[in-house]
Amino acid sequence: MRRTSATTHRAALGLALGVLAPVALSACGNGKTDPDLVAGKQLFVQKCGACHQLDRADTKGVSGPDLDEAFRQALADGMGRNSIEGMVAEQIRHPARLGEGQRGKGEVVMPADLVEGESVTDVAAYVGQVVAKGGEDTGLLAEAVKKAGAGKPVAAKDGKLVIPADPTGQLAYQAASATAPAGPIEVESPNESGTPHDIVIDGVGKGEVVQNGGISKFNGTLDAGKTYTFYCSVPGHRQAGMEGKVTVK
Known part of the structure; x- marks a missing residue:
């Protein structure tokens, strides 16, 4: 195997630092094995979208890392999406673990407890599935969140x-x-x-x-x-x- 995992994972973790408000270990932590991706998308938009860009969720926050860019290279180097889910969940549960030196200029530290319990798993599973994927969500996920700014004049x-x-x-x-x-x-x-x-x-x-x-x-x-x-x-x-x-x- 290529010797990219440790360096790449650390880099992605640093970029994803405040990573999202709500996210979770894919199948770890609270034992939930059947995450609700629709609920995960809705919570991500509501709790995380103001800080993070994630193309599939149509969020454009700029005070935290662009999640698509944060994980794009790691995915190309072989990181699995389950690993991304775990990293996102870890950041949600322990947002203060990344030090000042790992933050980008102007980025803010993610508050604790933005998402709790099984909801962390839902958000992490959604992010892990769609990050840096391109295209648009389909099926129920496409209808999970009303498009921002699409209301009548x-x-x-x-x-x-x-x-x-x-x-x-x-x-x-x-x-x-x-x-x-x-x-x-x-x-x-x-x-x-x-x-x-x-x-x-x-x-x-x-x-x-x-x-x-x-x-x-x-x-x-x-x-x-x-x-x-x-x-x-x-x-x-x-x-x-x-x-x-x-x-x-």
């Missing part, structure tokens, strides 16, 4: 424009486009998820960062005939695609 009503953040914690608003009349406007962005978000329109106003049912809001004035960009100013969120357009009629 919203329109201001009675002087108020409401643009909710995605309730699953994805880095998106429920709608990527909106319309409003010129003049004074109250902008609100409810956020039911545990991922912190705000809403900003440059030159118009900025709301506070909220989560868990809070509402980011501000009052401002929209000019006739202009198109504004609204976005989340939490570091990494706009870069991951959390923005949209307001057309003033």
Whole structure:
């Protein structure tokens, strides 16, 4: 066998450091042998997607490692997907084990206990199966999570424009486009998820960062005939695609 396993595994583990919020040992730890991949995908998107990019899950977080890139070379060098599941589970259960020297610039340490019990196995199994795989999920997995930002365009009503953040914690608003009349406007962005978000329109106003049912809001004035960009100013969120357009009629 090629002498790549130890070095490659350590490199992948370092890259995957905060690896996901929810993940688990494939068949280890809590003894679950039949993981629920649909639940694993849903939990990954909700708990991990704000920090990690995983193409099959359509998550675009940038504050943690890109999981596809973190494991691509390791897979090419012969690492098994069961090993990836175990590594992901280990990181979820023991996120502080990687030292400061192993983190990338700007990366954050994953909080403990984001996912617990058998749910860790579900998430780890999903990640292990799809990471660096390319293509798109099929069957029930394709329907497990509603596509971020795919909601219908919203329109201001009675002087108020409401643009909710995605309730699953994805880095998106429920709608990527909106319309409003010129003049004074109250902008609100409810956020039911545990991922912190705000809403900003440059030159118009900025709301506070909220989560868990809070509402980011501000009052401002929209000019006739202009198109504004609204976005989340939490570091990494706009870069991951959390923005949209307001057309003033």
